Amino acid sequence: MNTVKQIAIDFLEMIGEGKVQEAFKNYVAEGFKHHNPYFKGDAKSLMNAMLEDAQNNPEKELKILRAIAAEDLVAVHSHVKQNPSDSGFVLVHIFKFQSQKIVELWDLGQEIPDEIINENGML
Numbered sequence: 001m002n003t004v005k006q007i008a009i010d011f012l013e014m015i016g017e018g019k020v021q022e023a024f025k026n027y028v029a030e031g032f033k034h035h036n037p038y039f040k041g042d043a044k045s046l047m048n049a050m051l052e053d054a055q056n057n058p059e060k061e062l063k064i065l066r067a068i069a070a071e072d073l074v075a076v077h078s079h080v081k082q083n084p085s086d087s088g089f090v091l092v093h094i095f096k097f098q099s100q101k102i103v104e105l106w107d108l109g110q111e112i113p114d115e116i117i118n119e120n121g122m123l
Contacts, residue, residue, distance in 0.1 A: 016060055035104075035105070057083065061088075073094065074095045078092075091110075092108045
């Protein structure tokens with residue numbers, strides 16, 4: 001059986017591959033809510049936004065950098081590029097689980113600037 005950490009990773013990887021409806025069907029609980037300020041807080045609204053993004057960015061690349069799990073919470077740090085030439089964004093998704101299904105999601109992102117002063121980078 002999958003751990004919640006692996007489920008969170010699988011969910012994001014499926015989203016990155018454009019398998020949005022399958023990801024939601026497999027891993028999202030009924031009554032799911034999210035906290036992205038740009039969309040209504042229900043699963044259908046977020047899924048539709050992710051479907052649109054997948055259609056508009058068929059060359060999207062998502063790389064999981066690290067994941068941390070504690071009880072019913074999982075945080076995943078990733079690098080997302082809309083296309084191969086894009087510098088991309090660094091994202092952190094925080095998942096809350098119940099019965100191995102995602103019941104709540106927060107996402108935070110920061111664009112990777114063209115010039116990075118910090119010698120440690122963002123990845």
